[in-house]
C-alpha cells in the first residue's frame with residue numbers, strides 16, 4: 001500500500017529540510033545493525049557491547065564512533081505522543097513473502113538477512129528503500145512518553161544512494177502464536193553462528209494499524225551514523241513470553257538509552 005505523500009506537507013517539508021542539513025556520509029555501517037548486509041566499505045570495527053564497553057563508552061572505543069557522543073541527531077529517542085499530527089504523511093510499506101532468510105547471531109543481536117531482490121521495500125516521501133536486514137533489541141529502544149516496549153524490531157532499508165530508513169516496530173509480550181517463532185525459536189546461540197530459516201512474511205510483523213512516528217536520527221549502535229530516516233510504529237505486535245525469554249538468554253539487554261531530541265521535529269501519522 002502506498003499513500004501518496006503530500007508535497008506541501010509542512011511536516012514533510014520540515015523533515016526534508018532537517019534531513020538535508022544532516023545529509024552526512026554514512027560511514028561503514030555496522031550498527032543498528034547493518035553489518036553483514038552492507039558491502040559498502042570494508043572496515044575493521046572495534047569491539048563494543050552493552051556492558052563494560054557500553055553506550056556511555058562507545059565514543060571512546062574508536063575514532064569512527066565519536067559521533068555517538070558528539071552527534072546532535074542521535075537515536076533512539078523518547079517519542080512525544082502529542083507530536084505534530086499529519087495523517088497523510090505516512091510511508092508506504094510493500095512487504096511480501098520471503099522463502100528463506102539467513103539468521104545470524106552477531107554477538108549483539110539476532111539478525112535476519114534476506115536474499116537480494118525479494119521486492120520487500122518501503123516508500124518514504126515516494127522514494128523506494130529496499131529491505132536489507134532486520135534485527136531485535138531488548139528492551140525496546142524507543143519510548144513513548146517515557147514508556148518502552150518489551151522488545152523492538154528494526155527493519156533496515158537502504159535506497160539506491162545508500163541512505164537508510166529504519167522501520168521500528170514495538171513488540172509487547174502476549175500469549176502465542178506470534179509471527180516471530182521461526183526466528184526467535186531458531187536463533188543461533190553462539191556469536192557468529194548462522195542458520196537458515198523460513199519462509200517468513202514481514203507483513204506478519206506489523207500491527208493492523210500502521211500509524212507511525214517519523215523523525216531523522218542515527219544508527220542506535222556504533223558508529224551511530226546520522227542521517228537515518230526513522231519510522232516507528234505507534235502500535236505493538238505480539239511476541240510470546242517464551243520467545244522474549246529465549247532472546248533474553250542470548251542477549252540480556254541490547255538497547256541504547258534514549259538520546260536528546262535537540263529540537264528535532266517528530267511527526268505522527270495515522271491513528
Ligand SMILES: [Zn+2]
Nearest residue numbers: 032033154220
Ligand atoms: Zn537496531
